[in-house]
Amino acid sequence: MGLSEKDRIRAKLKAGDTTVRVLLSHPMHTGRAKNDADKLIPAEFIQDIRCWRNSEEVLSIKCGTATARNPYFSFHLVGGQQGDQIAIRWVDNLGAKGTVETTVI
Amino acid sequence: MMEDLNRQRRKVLKGAISASTLALVATSGLLLPQQLLAHWPSDAFNAETVEDALLALLGKADIADDSALQFKVGAPPSYAINGASVPIQIQSDLTNIERVIVLVEKNPLPLVMSLEMTSACKLPFKSMIKIAEDSPVMAIIRANGKLYKTTRFVEVDIGGCA
Numbered sequence: 001m002g003l004s005e006k007d008r009i010r011a012k013l014k015a016g017d018t019t020v021r022v023l024l025s026h027p028m029h030t031g032r033a034k035n036d037a038d039k040l041i042p043a044e045f046i047q048d049i050r051c052w053r054n055s056e057e058v059l060s061i062k063c064g065t066a067t068a069r070n071p072y073f074s075f076h077l078v079g080g081q082q083g084d085q086i087a088i089r090w091v092d093n094l095g096a097k098g099t100v101e102t103t104v105i
Numbered sequence: 106m107m108e109d110l111n112r113q114r115r116k117v118l119k120g121a122i123s124a125s126t127l128a129l130v131a132t133s134g135l136l137l138p139q140q141l142l143a144h145w146p147s148d149a150f151n152a153e154t155v156e157d158a159l160l161a162l163l164g165k166a167d168i169a170d171d172s173a174l175q176f177k178v179g180a181p182p183s184y185a186i187n188g189a190s191v192p193i194q195i196q197s198d199l200t201n202i203e204r205v206i207v208l209v210e211k212n213p214l215p216l217v218m219s220l221e222m223t224s225a226c227k228l229p230f231k232s233m234i235k236i237a238e239d240s241p242v243m244a245i246i247r248a249n250g251k252l253y254k255t256t257r258f259v260e261v262d263i264g265g266c267a
Binding site (some may be wrong): 002022024030032047048051053056057058059061063064065066067068069071072073074075076077078079 | 111119144145146150189190198209211213214216217219220222223224225227228229230231232233234235236265
């Protein structure tokens, strides 16, 4: 699950600041839910998300299990200009990784 | 003669040991981007009460209640139909924000997320969280070395923290 769906990212310049919106595709299992066969679904959740702007790290988000499924984040970066590279990398508790990049419009 | 040999042998052995430890460190990924994982504060995230989580994350510290910190939970605010995905929004006029922490008091594991912000980053911050049952939701901001806190009570129809 999640493999067929893609992480999405948008970055837009607005009133001098950059607005970044990210939608990651991840089941975020807490490890407490049960599946149809009444077996516990093992925990699988994103632990660490980091954001780079033009190879400068600007934000790091540590997540627990209580972040909703398919995590969504929106935040602002001071300044910036069109064409800036914004990159997000995430790692989950099982070591799976993902990268998603975009340019500011 | 024999002693000389022994000394040399020791040297070689020592060299071999330090080389192999270095190789171990390198291959174990400590120097690679995998160190991301090592920085995850598992004590804080596995804590079962708000106090424990904060103690593990921030140490002993005074937290001032601050209404200048704007914090919205749920849509419409203070009410959420589905606890599996409750929108939150944090906004504040504080400057030099270093850290933002979100906790849900009655979740099995209260600590939801912890943001480390650099000066290039700015609020408002929006996200979606899971809330298990009717519970106070807390946002804590660390700015200029001080901690500010604000709490909202949220009602949920369907618990979302299974």
